[in-house]
Amino acid sequence: MSKVVIFNASPRKNGYNSKLLEQVAKGAESKGAEIIEFNLNDAGIRGCQSCFYCRTHDGCAINDYLKPMYEAINEADAIVFGSPIYYYQITGQAKVWLDRTFPLIDHDGNTITPRQPGKKVVTIFTQANSNPEVGAEGIKYVTNIFNTYGWKSEDNIHVCGAELVPDLTALEELSLRAFKAGENLVG
Numbered sequence: 001m002s003k004v005v006i007f008n009a010s011p012r013k014n015g016y017n018s019k020l021l022e023q024v025a026k027g028a029e030s031k032g033a034e035i036i037e038f039n040l041n042d043a044g045i046r047g048c049q050s051c052f053y054c055r056t057h058d059g060c061a062i063n064d065y066l067k068p069m070y071e072a073i074n075e076a077d078a079i080v081f082g083s084p085i086y087y088y089q090i091t092g093q094a095k096v097w098l099d100r101t102f103p104l105i106d107h108d109g110n111t112i113t114p115r116q117p118g119k120k121v122v123t124i125f126t127q128a129n130s131n132p133e134v135g136a137e138g139i140k141y142v143t144n145i146f147n148t149y150g151w152k153s154e155d156n157i158h159v160c161g162a163e164l165v166p167d168l169t170a171l172e173e174l175s176l177r178a179f180k181a182g183e184n185l186v187g
């Protein structure tokens with residue numbers, strides 16, 4: 001059975017990001033995938049402590065909410081990540097999580113070798129501004145890191161002009177795309 005791990009970096013449970021991630025999950029589920037979701041707004045998440053445990057071990061020495069994610073990623077066929085754009089970047093919650101993915105690489109000097117390559121990826125970014133350039137740096141940042149991990153992007157949905165209360169008409173079209181992206185992660 002395919003396994004899909006979702007990372008939601010939005011604090012808004014009814015925002016665009018959460019709703020679209022839900023659709024990706026439904027699409028993948030409709031094809032028989034098992035879904036594991038991590039809410040990156042969980043209060044039990046600590047930032048990387050720079051202990052370098054992960055340089056000599058698999059996984060992370062921190063015993064918190066994210067502890068099970070290393071095994072989940074290891075077993076996953078696909079990763080789904082979503083973040084709103086805050087001040088031209090991903091959210092703080094997303095950054096804390098990215099630092100905690102340090103165990104996903106080996107590095108020797110300037111040479112980086114991914115430990116968990118070959119995952120399919122769907123990314124979702126949401127922003128209020130209608131100009132896509134506003135979130136472009138944040139998206140590039142995440143994309144570069146995922147490329148370094150040897151993960152292959154299947155779709156990137158960048159919602160621009162997001163209203164505080166999601167516009168259901170706009171959301172319907174995006175939801176369909178998100179659902180299909182989820183379906184495409186399986187098989």
Ligand SMILES: Cc1cc2nc3c(=O)[nH]c(=O)nc-3n(C[C@H](O)[C@H](O)[C@H](O)COP(=O)(O)O)c2cc1C
Pocket residue numbers: 010011012014015016017018083084085086087088089126127128129130134162163164
């Ligand atoms: C602290 C903060 C900073 C934000 N900065 C930006 C920004 O720089 N550009 C922008 O277009 N929207 C910005 N927004 C708006 C969010 O990107 C927008 O509300 C988005 O839809 C939130 O996603 P969600 O619906 O998934 O929660 C900001 C919102 C917050 C709370």
